[in-house]
Amino acid sequence: MSPTDIILLLDxxxxxxxxxxxxxxxxxxxxxxxxxxxxxxxxxxxxxxxxAATAAVTGSVWLxxxxxxxxxxxxxxxxxxxxxxxxxxxxxxxxxxxxLAAGFTVFLGHAWFRRGxxxxxxxxxxxxxxxxxxxxxxxGQVPIxxxxxxxxxxxxxxxxxxxxxxxxxxxxxxxxxxFGLRLRAVGENPKALDTAGxxxxxxxxxxxxxxxxxxxxxxxxxxxxxxxxxxENMTSGRGFIAxxxxxxxxxxxxxxxxxxxxxxxxxxxxxxxxGVEFPMIGEVPVxxxxxxxxxxxxxxxxxxxxxxxxxxxxxxxxxxxx
Amino acid sequence: MSARQxxxxxxxxxxxxxxxxxxxxxxxxxxxxxxxxxxxxxxxALFYGAFGTGMGWGFTLHYATNFIFTxxxxxxxxxxxxxxxxxxxxxxxxxxxxxxxxxxxxxxxxxxVLFGSTIAAMMMGSLWAIIPAWLQAxxxxxxVITTIMFNFIxxxxxxYMLAQVITAPGANAETRTIAEQGRLPLLxxxxxxxxxxxxxxxxxxxxxxxxxxxxxxxxxxxGYKIRTLGANPEAARYAGISAVYVIIISMxxxxxxxxxxxxxxxxxxxxxxxxGYVHGFGFVGIAVAFMGRSHPVGIAxxxxxxxxxxxxxxxxxxxxxxxxxxxxxxxxxxVILFTGxxxxxFRPLLERIFARRVNPAPEAPTTAETxx
Numbered sequence: 001m002s003p004t005d006i007i008l009l010l011d012x013x014x015x016x017x018x019x020x021x022x023x024x025x026x027x028x029x030x031x032x033x034x035x036x037x038x039x040x041x042x043x044x045x046x047x048x049x050x051x052a053a054t055a056a057v058t059g060s061v062w063l064x065x066x067x068x069x070x071x072x073x074x075x076x077x078x079x080x081x082x083x084x085x086x087x088x089x090x091x092x093x094x095x096x097x098x099x100l101a102a103g104f105t106v107f108l109g110h111a112w113f114r115r116g117x118x119x120x121x122x123x124x125x126x127x128x129x130x131x132x133x134x135x136x137x138x139x140g141q142v143p144i145x146x147x148x149x150x151x152x153x154x155x156x157x158x159x160x161x162x163x164x165x166x167x168x169x170x171x172x173x174x175x176x177x178x179f180g181l182r183l184r185a186v187g188e189n190p191k192a193l194d195t196a197g198x199x200x201x202x203x204x205x206x207x208x209x210x211x212x213x214x215x216x217x218x219x220x221x222x223x224x225x226x227x228x229x230x231x232e233n234m235t236s237g238r239g240f241i242a243x244x245x246x247x248x249x250x251x252x253x254x255x256x257x258x259x260x261x262x263x264x265x266x267x268x269x270x271x272x273x274x275g276v277e278f279p280m281i282g283e284v285p286v287x288x289x290x291x292x293x294x295x296x297x298x299x300x301x302x303x304x305x306x307x308x309x310x311x312x313x314x315x316x317x318x319x320x321x322x
Numbered sequence: 323m324s325a326r327q328x329x330x331x332x333x334x335x336x337x338x339x340x341x342x343x344x345x346x347x348x349x350x351x352x353x354x355x356x357x358x359x360x361x362x363x364x365x366x367a368l369f370y371g372a373f374g375t376g377m378g379w380g381f382t383l384h385y386a387t388n389f390i391f392t393x394x395x396x397x398x399x400x401x402x403x404x405x406x407x408x409x410x411x412x413x414x415x416x417x418x419x420x421x422x423x424x425x426x427x428x429x430x431x432x433x434x435v436l437f438g439s440t441i442a443a444m445m446m447g448s449l450w451a452i453i454p455a456w457l458q459a460x461x462x463x464x465x466v467i468t469t470i471m472f473n474f475i476x477x478x479x480x481x482y483m484l485a486q487v488i489t490a491p492g493a494n495a496e497t498r499t500i501a502e503q504g505r506l507p508l509l510x511x512x513x514x515x516x517x518x519x520x521x522x523x524x525x526x527x528x529x530x531x532x533x534x535x536x537x538x539x540x541x542x543x544x545g546y547k548i549r550t551l552g553a554n555p556e557a558a559r560y561a562g563i564s565a566v567y568v569i570i571i572s573m574x575x576x577x578x579x580x581x582x583x584x585x586x587x588x589x590x591x592x593x594x595x596x597x598g599y600v601h602g603f604g605f606v607g608i609a610v611a612f613m614g615r616s617h618p619v620g621i622a623x624x625x626x627x628x629x630x631x632x633x634x635x636x637x638x639x640x641x642x643x644x645x646x647x648x649x650x651x652x653x654x655x656x657v658i659l660f661t662g663x664x665x666x667x668f669r670p671l672l673e674r675i676f677a678r679r680v681n682p683a684p685e686a687p688t689t690a691e692t693x694x
């Protein structure tokens with residue numbers, strides 16, 4: 001592999017990693033506040049449909065993004081209502097949201113666009129176009145460093161840059177702000193916060209709004225930046241890989257970014273590794289690489305490499321004493 | 323209000339789930355109205371498709387059989403206080419065992435195919451469930467996450483097996499079809515009413531599985547241990563019940579239950595194994611178990627409801643092409659949401675209504691009873 005090949009591989013890794021990063025960060029807010037979210041997949045899917053459908057109808061990709069965030073937040077609020085107000089089972093609620101998105105997107109897509117569940121193809125001006133950083137073409141002539149600038153750093157849609165910006169922002173919010181401190185506390189010991197006079201419910205609601213917003217962006221990325229329309233089940237398990245990444249990162253933002261990038265490299269190299277003979281191992285089936293993120297997460301959770309301790313109060317509805 | 327009256331049993335067991343299901347159908351109806359079709363026509367098509375004909379009944383019961391298996395897979399473990407969300411993967415991997423044995427024995431007689439593939443399916447399903455169980459019991463890794471991961475690992479593993487290892491010559495990612503003399507008998511061979519429906523002999527296995535589960539949970543020592551662990555892990559520990567043992571055994575039984583779906587669907591109906599044959603039925607099992615309150619009778623009824631939804635949805639696509647059959651997925655999601663995650667939604671309202679009936683207060687607030 002030449003340096004150029006590696007750079008191109010990393011470039012496509014970034015594209016694979018971005019929706020995972022956004023969804024993983026989204027899950028981070030929810031799970032840190034003590035609410036399990038296996039509905040990331042559904043929220044992304046709902047967002048992807050809303051973005052593509054709105055962009056196709058209005059012609060504005062920004063309205064599409066807004067619609068994606070709106071739909072995803074509404075779904076997140078259903079989850080909040082079930083988990084916080086009705087003290088329901090958060091896993092069941094997540095499963096329900098995933099089904100809800102899978103059903104509604106195709107149901108409405110069929111009825112509105114009559115194209116077998118997909119939305120119309122978006123024109124280039126109805127999508128998030130790639131941004132060329134200044135002098136990308138000129139600097140790109142320089143070997144390696146220039147190529148990194150032109151291929152890897154330049155030429156992505158604005159959502160990609162937003163996703164990478166959200167990592168330090170999330171780290172700052174989580175570790176340096178009052179909201180972040182309370183968020184971490186409510187996931188570990190909600191009673192302590194309640195005693196201090198802070199509303200557990202309100203805090204969790206706020207966390208879930210952020211979760212919804214970020215999942216919406218992730219969905220919009222899939223259908224209006226990476227792709228040019230919505231197709232049935234287009235998230236295809238990304239929400240669960242993001243969840244795996246979040247656990248792998250032990251619920252921390254920077255680590256989540258690196259994990260998502262690692263999973264991105266795995267996805268990007270799938271095509272390249274097809275039929276490649278490894279020394280000692282031989283040919284590795286594509287499916288083995290596909291399963292690797294999940295296997296790694298299982299191994300990590302089992303404590304064979306480090307330990308992943310979830311927030312202590314996760315999954316338990318908070319019941320204020322009467 | 324001060325002192326809360328406990329609700330009568332029939333209200334919590336029958337009325338509340340019924341109201342939740344009704345609400346799911348009402349919202350599903352609204353979705354139909356949104357796309358400009360008549361909700362009542364659509365619902366009637368759903369209902370008639372599921373129960374209007376013998377063939378409809380046959381399909382409904384066939385789907386219900388799948389859901390009984392995947393529902394029990396969730397319920398048995400739930401009784402032990404754990405959450406098995408891996409029925410999907412367990413059923414998928416079980417398909418491998420079931421079809422391998424079925425294809426091996428299909429030149430003999432269907433009886434051998436039936437029992438051979440049943441044993442193989444149960445073993446493979448168990449195996450796929452025991453690993454997360456062991457990881458939960460011994461290493462403390464959360465069973466929900468592990469079983470989700472195992473669903474995806476199963477999916478990758480099975481695509482590999484179907485595409486590279488047990489592929490039929492000339493086919494794309496599916497096995498050879500079971501030979502004529504090895505096919506399981508359909509119920510329509512004996513009852514004309516079920517003609518053209520895939521309902522097969524595995525249906526009786528479903529009934530047997532329900533009875534088995536009832537006896538296991540409420541009439542055996544192991545069942546007592548399972549329930550004790552689920553109700554109070556601390557008490558179970560003091561009583562000398564090994565959590566490791568109970569978790570692993572209950573997951574093994576659950577995996578075997580999920581595995582039985584392979585006999586019904588892959589061996590019985592599709593007669594070969596195709597990629598993604600489980601088709602989300604493992605996840606529906608979660609809804610079935612929750613709606614059925616993890617009780618065999620409840621699971622039977624919930625499985626029937628979901629079976630009817632699936633079959634009705636197929637008919638709906640024929641009868642009213644303007645209403646996409648994905649309506650079924652929407653209603654199913656709403657049923658899961660309302661009965662599973664928001665099951666207590668109507669409790670405050672019902673408590674108020676029943677408190678007034680038992681003890682009529684002079685100035686009871688007139689709350690809207692028109693809900694639902």
